Amino acid sequence: MPLAVRSFAAIPRRHALVAAPARERTLVACWLFGLAGMIFVMVGLGVATRLTGSGLSIMRWAPLSGALPPLGHAAWERLYALYRSIPQYSLEHRGFGLAGFQHIFWLEWVHRLWGRLIGLAVIVPLVVFLWQGRISRWLAARLLLFFVLGGVQGLIGWLMVATGFRPDSTGVAAPWLVLHLVFALALYAAILWTALTVLSPTPRPLPGARLLFRLTLLTACLVAVTIAAGGLVAGTNAGFVYNTFPLMEGHLVPASYARLHPFLANLARNPAAVQFDHRLLATLAVLSALATVFVALRPRRVPVLQGAIRLPFAALGLVVLAQYGLGIATLLEVVPIGLGVAHLLTATLLLTAVLVALHSLRGAVQAA
Numbered sequence: 001m002p003l004a005v006r007s008f009a010a011i012p013r014r015h016a017l018v019a020a021p022a023r024e025r026t027l028v029a030c031w032l033f034g035l036a037g038m039i040f041v042m043v044g045l046g047v048a049t050r051l052t053g054s055g056l057s058i059m060r061w062a063p064l065s066g067a068l069p070p071l072g073h074a075a076w077e078r079l080y081a082l083y084r085s086i087p088q089y090s091l092e093h094r095g096f097g098l099a100g101f102q103h104i105f106w107l108e109w110v111h112r113l114w115g116r117l118i119g120l121a122v123i124v125p126l127v128v129f130l131w132q133g134r135i136s137r138w139l140a141a142r143l144l145l146f147f148v149l150g151g152v153q154g155l156i157g158w159l160m161v162a163t164g165f166r167p168d169s170t171g172v173a174a175p176w177l178v179l180h181l182v183f184a185l186a187l188y189a190a191i192l193w194t195a196l197t198v199l200s201p202t203p204r205p206l207p208g209a210r211l212l213f214r215l216t217l218l219t220a221c222l223v224a225v226t227i228a229a230g231g232l233v234a235g236t237n238a239g240f241v242y243n244t245f246p247l248m249e250g251h252l253v254p255a256s257y258a259r260l261h262p263f264l265a266n267l268a269r270n271p272a273a274v275q276f277d278h279r280l281l282a283t284l285a286v287l288s289a290l291a292t293v294f295v296a297l298r299p300r301r302v303p304v305l306q307g308a309i310r311l312p313f314a315a316l317g318l319v320v321l322a323q324y325g326l327g328i329a330t331l332l333e334v335v336p337i338g339l340g341v342a343h344l345l346t347a348t349l350l351l352t353a354v355l356v357a358l359h360s361l362r363g364a365v366q367a368a
Contacts, residue, residue: 024134025198031125032195038118039188040348045111046184047344050234051337054104055172056088058112059165061158067116069109076102088170115154122147139198146191153183174235174268181231185348189355196359204309209364215292216361219316220354222285227347229278238271238278239335245328248276286324289354293317296357312357319350
């Protein structure tokens with residue numbers, strides 16, 4: 001039996017790389033952290049594509065042939081002619097010429113190319129590591145699922161773009177934009193959690209940290225919902241109205257919050273309600289995060305929480321304050337591209353910090 005096959009068979013199927021040396025676990029974990037980093041970059045490219053209006057510049061979904069850019073002037077003219085047939089061109093970009101089209105085209109092309117590269121960065125090392133016996137079948141099956149879900153994410157992205165080709169539309173539909181964002185960050189979170197588990201497969205017992213675990217879990221849920229609400233703000237262009245803080249046109253709750261009927265329609269289609277809900281959720285997330293940090297950093301509250309385990313909570317406190325400040329600045333400056341990109345990337349860092357903190361507390365549940 002080949003050495004790779006024998007070593008593969010020796011690895012427990014339930015937990016990836018538990019029986020492997022620390023060096024092997026570190027190698028695989030670094031690969032997974034690298035994948036998470038690539039998705040982090042993808043999120044930044046996605047929000048830049050949204051804010052520059054570049055997302056509708058490529059009107060065909062070609063998973064394989066689309067990896068190549070237009071070759072030659074005739075190819076550029078064909079794509080430009082297609083773009084001139086949609087409402088976004090006639091209403092927002094009429095007359096900006098081939099050079100203007102190329103400017104928005106390249107950002108969307110890089111966005112899609114980066115997605116293809118992420119797929120390669122998953123499948124190629126997966127096959128190699130599986131053959132070498134570095135990973136278990138459990139981990140291989142999970143990563144293969146991530147690869148398939150990455151393809152689903154590409155399909156969701158195309159279906160989202162297709163909603164922008166409607167005769168009455170100059171942008172993509174907000175629900176599809178939220179789904180595309182949430183799906184991307186769900187993949188990011190799953191890969192990050194898997195990497196952390198590979199690196200530290202055995203939870204450390206943490207008696208007395210059950211309250212902290214619950215607070216951290218609550219914070220993670222609030223952060224996730226707030227990011228999804230932020231996607232709805234982007235989809236409805238709600239960030240371009242009520243550009244004051246903390247009041248909205250002199251009111252804590254805008255007067256037009258419930259102008260649509262039925263009432264639930266306001267939560268998804270009314271920019272006033274969408275922005276207020278995002279503000280409220282962000283404030284609740286900040287308060288929950290700060291309460292979590294307060295409990296974590298007080299030795300009397302959680303005596304077993306010492307050393308490196310406390311670092312994620314310190315990072316959580318710093319990042320959540322930075323993110324809240326960035327959100328206010330983005331609103332007051334009427335969503336400039338740079339601040340908009342920084343706001344979502346910092347939100348992803350906040351999600352990272354709370355997930356790392358939550359992962360470090362897995363032993364609190366076992367101890368309880």
